[in-house]
Amino acid sequence: MKNTDRILHIVAPLAVFGALAWLLAFGVGGYTASLLKGAAITLMLAVSSLVLATVLGLLGAWAKVGGGLILRSIANVYTIIIRGVPDLVMILLIYYGGQRAVNQVATSLEYEPFDVSPFLAGFFSIGIIYGAYLTETFRGAWLGIPRGQIDAGKALGLPPMLSFRKVLMPQLLRSVLTGYANVWQVLVKSTAVVSVIGLSDLVGLADKIGKSTREPFVFLMVVMLFYLVMTIVSERGFKWLEHRSDRWAA
Amino acid sequence: MNFDLAFKHWDLFAQGVWMTLHLTALSLFIGMMIAVPTAFAMLRGGIAGNVAHGYVYLFRGTPLIVQTYLLYYGLSQFEVIRDSWFWRPPSYLRKACFEDFLYWKICVADFIPSLRSAWWCAVIAFSLNSGAYVAEILRGALKNTPKGELEAARAMGLTDKQVRKLIHLPSAIRRALPQYGNEVIFMLHGSSVASVITLQDILGTGRTINAKYYVAYEGFLSAAFLYLCITYILVFLFRAVERHYLKHLNIAEPSAKRGWFGRTVAVPAR
Numbered sequence: 001m002k003n004t005d006r007i008l009h010i011v012a013p014l015a016v017f018g019a020l021a022w023l024l025a026f027g028v029g030g031y032t033a034s035l036l037k038g039a040a041i042t043l044m045l046a047v048s049s050l051v052l053a054t055v056l057g058l059l060g061a062w063a064k065v066g067g068g069l070i071l072r073s074i075a076n077v078y079t080i081i082i083r084g085v086p087d088l089v090m091i092l093l094i095y096y097g098g099q100r101a102v103n104q105v106a107t108s109l110e111y112e113p114f115d116v117s118p119f120l121a122g123f124f125s126i127g128i129i130y131g132a133y134l135t136e137t138f139r140g141a142w143l144g145i146p147r148g149q150i151d152a153g154k155a156l157g158l159p160p161m162l163s164f165r166k167v168l169m170p171q172l173l174r175s176v177l178t179g180y181a182n183v184w185q186v187l188v189k190s191t192a193v194v195s196v197i198g199l200s201d202l203v204g205l206a207d208k209i210g211k212s213t214r215e216p217f218v219f220l221m222v223v224m225l226f227y228l229v230m231t232i233v234s235e236r237g238f239k240w241l242e243h244r245s246d247r248w249a250a
Numbered sequence: 251m252n253f254d255l256a257f258k259h260w261d262l263f264a265q266g267v268w269m270t271l272h273l274t275a276l277s278l279f280i281g282m283m284i285a286v287p288t289a290f291a292m293l294r295g296g297i298a299g300n301v302a303h304g305y306v307y308l309f310r311g312t313p314l315i316v317q318t319y320l321l322y323y324g325l326s327q328f329e330v331i332r333d334s335w336f337w338r339p340p341s342y343l344r345k346a347c348f349e350d351f352l353y354w355k356i357c358v359a360d361f362i363p364s365l366r367s368a369w370w371c372a373v374i375a376f377s378l379n380s381g382a383y384v385a386e387i388l389r390g391a392l393k394n395t396p397k398g399e400l401e402a403a404r405a406m407g408l409t410d411k412q413v414r415k416l417i418h419l420p421s422a423i424r425r426a427l428p429q430y431g432n433e434v435i436f437m438l439h440g441s442s443v444a445s446v447i448t449l450q451d452i453l454g455t456g457r458t459i460n461a462k463y464y465v466a467y468e469g470f471l472s473a474a475f476l477y478l479c480i481t482y483i484l485v486f487l488f489r490a491v492e493r494h495y496l497k498h499l500n501i502a503e504p505s506a507k508r509g510w511f512g513r514t515v516a517v518p519a520r
Contacts, residue, residue: 007300007303012304083481084482085474085478085481086438086442086453086477088442088443088446088453089470090474092453092457092470093467093470093474096460096466097466097467097470099466100467189312189313190313191313192313192316193443195315203313203315203319207319210323210324211323214327216323216324216326217320217325217327220316220319220323221320221324223312223316224308224312224316224320227312227313228307228311231310231311
């Protein structure tokens with residue numbers, strides 16, 4: 001192991017973890033619990049919108065690869081428009097515009113309109129945005145599989161579903177992994193933007209507490225370190241997964 | 251929906267577009283200035299290399315909006331900074347103005363980055379962020395330069411400095427073009443964060459109009475439409491540049507396979 005590698009992969013992560021733990025324990029004076037709650041909300045938002053994005057990505061990829069003209073055009077318009085608009089614009093549009101739309105639909109159907117919470121708006125907008133990116137990831141992975149593999153499954157007499165599960169799926173997972181990890185890393189950072197519509201996630205809380213205690217730097221530093229920890233942990237996790245999924249590969 | 255509002259206030263939106271483009275271009279330019287030495291330092295290793303790695307690690311691992319907050323709100327916590335020139339230039343510099351410079355009044359203090367102004371904070375935060383991303387892209391491209399290319403350059407009698415400047419860097423920049431295009435669009439989208447710290451960029455204008463007329467869609471939809479247009483203009487520009495500069499590499503896929511809009515806007519690689 002080279003010296004630089006050692007510093008990069010062992011010393012730096014330990015320093016980041018240590019600094020975060022120290023700040024949470026001694027630096028933020030009594031706000032530890034609420035900061036941890038905010039971190040939990042950020043995590044929940046990230047994971048739940050990843051689920052939505054995955055579902056949308058699978059649907060979009062299926063529509064692009066196997067759908068007819070109409071489905072294909074819908075999927076194309078979806079990915080083209082969403083990838084051209086910043087996440088912040090999308091979030092504001094869904095939060096304010098979405099509330100207006102809910103009110104209009106609900107009153108015309110004579111239901112009681114419900115409030116669109118910041119969490120819900122963030123969940124939908126981040127899910128929809130990264131669904132568009134994942135559509136491309138999944139489509140690319142599908143197109144990357146040689147057609148011969150499908151024929152081979154047929155030649156072995158496997159029923160279509162079994163062939164999909166045993167022949168195509170493992171290969172798909174393997175080639176999707178890098179792109180998926182990428183999208184996750186960017187998605188996590190995107191959750192910070194949801195604080196703009198008033199969600200009490202880690203960023204929103206740190207901003208509020210920092211302003212009231214007149215120590216904004218300390219609290220924003222906690223946020224920075226938290227996101228760094230997330231990045232480091234997910235990088236390691238995905239690296240392990242990649243390593244694992246490559247076990248059978250030459 | 252009433253889009254007359256957007257047309258009625260086209261001048262505001264024009265100013266917003268100008269601010270967004272100005273901010274993005276300036277940040278990308280300064281970012282490039284930071285990225286080139288950082289990428290070389292990362293390749294070489296040593297203490298400078300570790301520092302460079304740390305910088306890239308920090309700025310790529312955290313959200314842009316938090317970096318901007320840290321600069322804009324966070325630094326004001328320290329009295330040292332509040333008392334320094336970077337907070338408020340000294341009075342003799344504020345008074346040193348050219349009254350009739352062509353048509354404008356230009357002061358020396360305008361050119362000192364002031365951490366009190368949202369504009370400078372946005373420029374500094376975005377430049378540092380972009381610098382980190384571009385440095386990582388460049389590092390990958392520099393590292394993947396074929397050894398033979400550099401050996402050939404050295405065999406021609408070029409010094410190390412000349413090799414870096416004339417062969418290594420230009421060749422790496424060419425191969426990094428597709429990823430750099432992604433980064434440019436990422437920065438364009440990221441610059442919408444400026445509206446959170448009160449700057450009137452495209453999104454800021456949209457928010458102003460929404461607040462002024464108490465509407466929910468019009469301002470944001472107009473902003474979204476403008477971002478969409480700028481994004482795809484940039485995409486086509488980069489496609490043209492790539493087609494020109496990467497002709498010899500044969501890696502530019504035929505656009506028939508990629509589709510008109512396919513794979514052009516992607517998340518930046520880890």
